[in-house]
Amino acid sequence: MSTKPKTNEDKSGKYIIDNWEVDYSVSGVVIGLEIHLQLNQLKTKLFCSCDSEYRGKEPNTHCCPVCMGLPGVLPKINNSAVDFATTLAISLEADISEKQFFHRKNYYYPDMPKNYQTTQYNRGGGVPFANGGKITIKTQQGNSREIQMDRMHLEDDPGKLVHIGTFVTSPYTKVDYNRCGTTLIEMVTKPEIYDAEEARAFLNKLRAIISHIGISDIAKDGSFRVDVNISFENQKRCEIKNIGSVRDVEKAIRWEIMRQKLLIKQGKMINQETRAWNGKQTILLRTRGRLSVFSRTRFSTF
Amino acid sequence: MQLWKEHAHSVIERLESQEITAEELTISCFDRIEAVEPKVKAYISLYKEDSLKEAKKIDNKRKKGEKLGPLAGIPLSLKANISVNGYNNNCGSHILEGYIAPFDAFVVKKLIREAGAIFIGHLNMDEFAMGSSTESSYFGNTHNPWDLAKVPGGSSGGSAAAMAADEGIMTLGSDTGGSIRCPASYTGTVGIKPTYGRNSRYGIVAYSNSLEQVGPLAKCVKDSSLMLQIMAGYDDMDSTSANLPVDSYSEMLEGGIDDLTIGIPKEFMTDGIDPEIINTVKSNISSLEKMGAQIQEISLPNLKYALPTYYIIAMSEASSNLARYDGLRYGYRTKNKEKIKEIQTRFKAAKIPISQTAAEFMVTRMEGFGSEVKRRIILGTYALSAGYADQYYVRAQKVRTLIKNDFISALKKCDILMGPTMPNTAFSIGTKTNNPMEMYMEDILTVPINLAAVPSISINGGFDTNNMPIGIQFIGKYFDEKTILKTAYTLEQKLQLFKRKPQL
Numbered sequence: 001m002s003t004k005p006k007t008n009e010d011k012s013g014k015y016i017i018d019n020w021e022v023d024y025s026v027s028g029v030v031i032g033l034e035i036h037l038q039l040n041q042l043k044t045k046l047f048c049s050c051d052s053e054y055r056g057k058e059p060n061t062h063c064c065p066v067c068m069g070l071p072g073v074l075p076k077i078n079n080s081a082v083d084f085a086t087t088l089a090i091s092l093e094a095d096i097s098e099k100q101f102f103h104r105k106n107y108y109y110p111d112m113p114k115n116y117q118t119t120q121y122n123r124g125g126g127v128p129f130a131n132g133g134k135i136t137i138k139t140q141q142g143n144s145r146e147i148q149m150d151r152m153h154l155e156d157d158p159g160k161l162v163h164i165g166t167f168v169t170s171p172y173t174k175v176d177y178n179r180c181g182t183t184l185i186e187m188v189t190k191p192e193i194y195d196a197e198e199a200r201a202f203l204n205k206l207r208a209i210i211s212h213i214g215i216s217d218i219a220k221d222g223s224f225r226v227d228v229n230i231s232f233e234n235q236k237r238c239e240i241k242n243i244g245s246v247r248d249v250e251k252a253i254r255w256e257i258m259r260q261k262l263l264i265k266q267g268k269m270i271n272q273e274t275r276a277w278n279g280k281q282t283i284l285l286r287t288r289g290r291l292s293v294f295s296r297t298r299f300s301t302f
Numbered sequence: 303m304q305l306w307k308e309h310a311h312s313v314i315e316r317l318e319s320q321e322i323t324a325e326e327l328t329i330s331c332f333d334r335i336e337a338v339e340p341k342v343k344a345y346i347s348l349y350k351e352d353s354l355k356e357a358k359k360i361d362n363k364r365k366k367g368e369k370l371g372p373l374a375g376i377p378l379s380l381k382a383n384i385s386v387n388g389y390n391n392n393c394g395s396h397i398l399e400g401y402i403a404p405f406d407a408f409v410v411k412k413l414i415r416e417a418g419a420i421f422i423g424h425l426n427m428d429e430f431a432m433g434s435s436t437e438s439s440y441f442g443n444t445h446n447p448w449d450l451a452k453v454p455g456g457s458s459g460g461s462a463a464a465m466a467a468d469e470g471i472m473t474l475g476s477d478t479g480g481s482i483r484c485p486a487s488y489t490g491t492v493g494i495k496p497t498y499g500r501n502s503r504y505g506i507v508a509y510s511n512s513l514e515q516v517g518p519l520a521k522c523v524k525d526s527s528l529m530l531q532i533m534a535g536y537d538d539m540d541s542t543s544a545n546l547p548v549d550s551y552s553e554m555l556e557g558g559i560d561d562l563t564i565g566i567p568k569e570f571m572t573d574g575i576d577p578e579i580i581n582t583v584k585s586n587i588s589s590l591e592k593m594g595a596q597i598q599e600i601s602l603p604n605l606k607y608a609l610p611t612y613y614i615i616a617m618s619e620a621s622s623n624l625a626r627y628d629g630l631r632y633g634y635r636t637k638n639k640e641k642i643k644e645i646q647t648r649f650k651a652a653k654i655p656i657s658q659t660a661a662e663f664m665v666t667r668m669e670g671f672g673s674e675v676k677r678r679i680i681l682g683t684y685a686l687s688a689g690y691a692d693q694y695y696v697r698a699q700k701v702r703t704l705i706k707n708d709f710i711s712a713l714k715k716c717d718i719l720m721g722p723t724m725p726n727t728a729f730s731i732g733t734k735t736n737n738p739m740e741m742y743m744e745d746i747l748t749v750p751i752n753l754a755a756v757p758s759i760s761i762n763g764g765f766d767t768n769n770m771p772i773g774i775q776f777i778g779k780y781f782d783e784k785t786i787l788k789t790a791y792t793l794e795q796k797l798q799l800f801k802r803k804p805q806l
Contacts, residue, residue, distance in 0.1 A: 065405050066539075069626050071398065071507040072385045072407060074540050104622050106686070110659055115625035173659075175630075 028233040029257055031199055032150075032191035033249075035206065036184050038157065038223040039084050040216050045181040046156045047075035047118065054178035055220065059162070067181030069114030075102075081183045084215040085129050085154055088185060091209050092149055094133030101127050102154075110175055111159040120153035121186065128153040129185075135209070137201040147202050148190040157182045191229065196253040199228070203246045230256050232264060236272040241285065243277050252277040305330035309800075310376050310472045310525040311552065317375045320364065324357035324375025327471070328420060331377045335469045338806045341450055344464040346382050346392065346441050348423035353377065356420045372532060374418030379470045381458050382424040383431060384516065385505040386410050393507050394427045394439035394457075397627045397670030399634045407505020408537045409474060409516050417532045422470060425460030429672045430624065431476060431509045433457050434484050434744040437735050438674040445731070446489060447804040448770055452728040455485030461519040462489040467806055472525055474533075476506055478514040479612050480723075480748025483760035486519060487723035487773020490762035490799065492526050492790070493519045497781045498755035499544040501530075502537030508623040510616040511542075513752040522800050523761060523791040527551035530783060549784050555791040560594040562789065563716040569605040570721030570747055579722045582764040582772045587720065589796060590789070598716055602708040605750055607701050612749035613742060614685050614698040621682030624675065629666035636665040677738065702753045709754035713779045718786055722747060723760040723773030747775065757783045761790045762799045771799075 045052050048066035066073045082100075089096050104116040120129050133149035159180035163170035187206075193199050207224065210216055218224040226249050231237035240256060243249050259282065260270050275282040305313070305327045316322045332350050339345060360375045380386065383393045385403035387410075392398040406415065413419045428438040436444045436459025444459045446452040447467040454463040458475030462485030465473055475482040477495035486493030494517045506516050518529035531552060536545040566587065571580055591597050629635030636642070645661040671679070685694035712719060725746055734741045751758040756777055763774030774793070778786040794800065 068631065070404070070632070071391070071393070071401070071626075072383075072403070072505040073405075074504050074508075074511075074542075076539060076541055106622050106625055106683075108625065108628065108660065108663055110630055113626060113631060115628060116622055 029194065029260075030191040030231055031193040031195075031253060032229040033189045033193065033199060033202065034227040034229070035187045035203075036225040036227075037187065037210065037216055037218070038220075039081060039183040039185060040220055040223055041214060042078065042080055042084065042183055044078055044080075046078050046081050046154065046183040047181060050181065052182045054176075054182065057178050059174070059176040059178060062178040063180065067113075068177060075118060078183065081154060084183075085152070085185055087213050088210070088215060089130035089133065089152060091213055092130075092133035092135065092152075092187075094130035094149060094152060096130045097127045099127060100129065109158065110173070111161050111177075111180065113159070113177060113180060117155060117158065119155035119186075121155065135202055135205050137198060137205055139201070140197050145198075147192055147198070150188040150190050152185055152187040155184050155186060156180075157184050191231075196250045196257075199253055200246055200250045203249060207246070228253055228256070230260065232260055232270065235260070235264065235270040238270060238273045238275055240275045240277055240282050248277055248279070252282055256282050303330060304334075306334035306468050306471075308471065309521050310373070311522075311528055313376060313471065314372070317364075323361045324364075324420065325354060325361055327375060328353055328357040328377055328422065331422065331470050334467075338447075338467050338469060341445060341806060342447055342463050342467045342469065343442060343444050344425055344454075344460040344467065344469055345379070345423045346394065346426050346439075346460070347390065349389070349421065353420050353422040360418060360420070371416055371418035373413060373528070376419050377422045377471050378413060378419035379423050379425050379461065379464055379473045380410070380421065381461050381473070381475045382427050383476060383507040383509075384410060384424075384474060385507070386414070386421055389421075389424070391424060391507065392440075393431070394429045394441060395671065395675070396440045397629075397634045397667070398632075401633045403505075405505065407516075408502035408539065408543075409533045410505060412533045412535075413474075413529065419472070425458070425464055425473060427460055428457035428481075429675050430507070430620070431457040431478055431481050431514075432620070432674050432678055434480065434741055435729075435731075435734065436460060436485070437731065438672055440672060443731055446728050446770075447806055448489065449728070449768070451730055452770070453488065453731050455488035455724075455728060457481040457485075458493070458519055459485045462486055462491050462493065465489065465491040465519060465521050466804055468521075468803070472521070472529060473519045474516060474529075475519040476514055476516045477752065478510050479616060479752050480745045482517050482519055483723050483748050483758060483773065483775060484744065486760040487775075488728035488771065490765075490771030490802075491519060491521060492523050492759065492761050492794075493517065494526050494530060494759040494783070494787070495751065495757060496530060496534065496783055497544075497757040498752075499542050500757065500781060500783065501534045502540035502543040504537055504539040508619075510619040511623065512619060513612070513616060523759075523787060523794050524552055524555060526759070527555060527787045527791075530787075534783075544781065546781055551784050551787050554784050555788050557788070558594060559590065559789055559792050561596075562594070562718070562785070563596040563598055564590060564789070565598050565600040565712055565716030565719045567602045567605070567712065567719055567721055568599055569602050574725055574746070575722055576726045576766075578766045579724075579726065579772050582766075583720075583722050583774060586763050586774055586793060586797075590720075590793060593792060593796070595789075600712045600715060600719070602705075602712060602750070604701070604704045604708050608705055608750040608753055609742065609746055611698045611701045611705065612745070612753055613681075614694050615702065615753075617678045617682035618685045618695045618698075619682070621679045621686060624671075624679055627667065627670065628663040629670065630659075630663070634666065634670045636662060636669050638665055638669070641665045641668075674738070705750055706754045709750070709756055709777070713756070713777075717779070718789055719777040720789075721775055721777075723775040724748070727766050727768070727770035727772060751775075751777055756780060757786060759786045759790045761794055763793070763797070764799070765802075
């Protein structure tokens with residue numbers, strides 16, 4: 001399974017990795033996964049009755065005053081979305097919260113017409129849809145091991161920015177709000193995964209469960225997206241955002257372990273970074289502290 | 303025929319018996335509006351043609367003997383934050399210039415589409431309902447009909463001024479921290495803030511979701527109860543509206559107030575309140591006592607925390623609610639390319655390069671919002687930002703529960719509470735605009751009611767030596783609007799102050 005990477009530079013050009021023999025049985029590395037699952041088997045969006053199937057549709061035809069956040073509208077929870085989330089929570093043996101809350105994650109972005117995301121995740125110690133849960137996987141040694149889940153919650157997906165060519169070269173940006181307001185479930189594992197194989201086994205098992213209970217057709221493009229958090233002992237954590245397939249998750253973890261190990265070997269500290277996987281390597285998106293000032297509030301408190 | 307002088311409940315019979323037509327009534331209202339509007343400036347927009355068309359339609363239906371709604375043919379004016387399909391509800395703000403609502407608010411559906419009231423225009427208000435004087439409106443000041451140099455109160459100042467000046471038959475306002483009751487008090491009109499959840503907020507442009515309610519602002523208690531019984535009720539589009547039966551309030555007003563226990567919160571009768579107002583409240587208390595009510599002094603010990611609690615919650619929610627106005631999809635959008643460039647350069651100099659879109663959002667909001675709105679957005683964003691939310695917003699929510707519990711326990715001992723609505727009568731235009739704290743202090747007796755989410759009504763209780771109206775406030779138990787309406791009606795009938803009108 002081991003690969004020999006070629007010379008590469010990341011955006012800042014700081015590190016060069018050349019022919020680094022990877023030792024996968026590294027100790028001291030912990031991995032946590034964050035999974036965004038689209039509930040694409042729902043007929044309508046999370047807070048309104050618009051058709052939630054946005055793929056292949058004329059742009060901006062599946063919108064209404066509610067998902068467009070026009071002045072004066074109010075959200076109304078989709079009961080089926082709660083049912084789907086409940087089914088998933090039971091399948092993972094998670095504890096469903098008796099009282100459910102939504103919060104607002106406030107930040108400005110053109111694909112989000114209200115300029116906040118309505119989510120159950122509240123950094124200030126809010127109540128998620130469900131706490132805990134677990135998935136049992138088989139390790140490479142043939143033992144079975146339980147991977148504990150931290151929490152899961154419901155939230156709405158933003159719209160889509162459409163560019164001509166790439167983000168940088170496009171003369172203008174178009175916005176398609178058909179996806180805006182569709183339902184996502186975010187699941188977060190405890191940092192209890194120790195290598196790429198375990199991550200793969202975990203994700204495959206999770207996908208099997210999701211397919212079996214029928215809450216989402218994960219074969220659809222963009223339905224199952226993973227963020228990976230990797231950190232070594234006494235080091236800062238790096239996050240690799242938005243990976244689309246299990247195979248890529250596995251590759252990205254391998255690459256990132258290698259990158260961080262090299263840095264540590266050189267006596268450097270790992271920066272807290274957000275990175276992306278481009279199919280070959282992880283690249284720097286931003287270091288912590290930039291563009292991440294969110295504020296949160298509850299709505300409809302009673 | 304001076305039909306504009308009429309109240310809703312009195313014109314209903316005349317319309318039904320076809321003694322008068324809806325068209326005559328609407329024309330009469332517009333005659334009055336055209337005569338006094340230059341002095342009062344209560345309206346932002348008027349739709350004479352559309353409303354006369356509607357009136358004719360209703361008259362035709364009536365002639366044919368078709369079944370009509372209970373308010374058929376009666377002109378209704380709305381605060382400018384209430385959405386009517388096809389009309390611009392600009393909330394008194396520049397930033398919603400040109401925005402046309404593509405849907406009806408629930409209360410519009412009820413009062414206009416179902417009950418048959420005729421929408422005649424949108425009324426002036428403080429920008430996004432933020433203020434107690436209607437001075438923060440982008441469309442200029444509204445003047446108090448009792449003294450044109452004074453404010454009509456706010457934020458539903460246009461609604462209240464229109465009622466006091468007889469510019470229309472009935473109006474709706476919205477109340478987040480006193481925005482219906484304050485102007486009702488300053489203009490001698492009747493305003494009710496229903497229990498939170500009594501009616502749907504769908505279509506009312508949000509300022510502070512957990513506090514605000516829409517309610518009638520009318521010439522008398524009977525009209526208010528008529529409107530409330532039609533607009534109240536459950537709405538599938540507002541998850542916070544209560545699925546509870548609505549009484550026929552207008553038929554439950556008579557019968558007196560025997561056996562009623564009225565609590566007087568001592569915190570409402572303290573030094574900060576104008577002595578003339580205290581005296582008026584006291585004389586009304588003794589009138590009610592003579593009519594058979596039991597009077598009891600009670601205490602709301604956490605009332606002193608109400609004002610800061612209110613402003614933290616309201617500003618926090620406002621900062622989030624107003625985030626959507628960025629000019630990208632609707633409303634005002636800046637064309638000031640130089641300013642956009644300048645902002646980009648300034649951010650670049652601070653080593654935070656931003657996109658043209660982000661700079662455009664900033665300039666649009668800089669130019670689109672007035673200073674009071676900006677002040678509240680900035681303070682609210684600060685109170686919600688990472689690391690501060692627990693100290694401010696979350697703590698304010700906890701204090702809110704304490705205040706709520708004060709009201710719940712007081713209303714276990716009494717049927718209703720009573721006190722002044724405002725600490726003073728209407729003040730002169732321009733005297734408080736430069737001192738926001740003084741302006742916020744105006745709300746000291748109204749915000750606790752919104753925090754506790756109980757219903758409250760303000761009616762005219764008398765006049766001060768300058769001939770300015772003094773508001774009296776009745777506060778009821780959750781969803782018990784009928785008791786405060788009945789008490790207010792009993793006092794109103796005794797005082798007969800609605801017969802006194804400002805000279806215009």
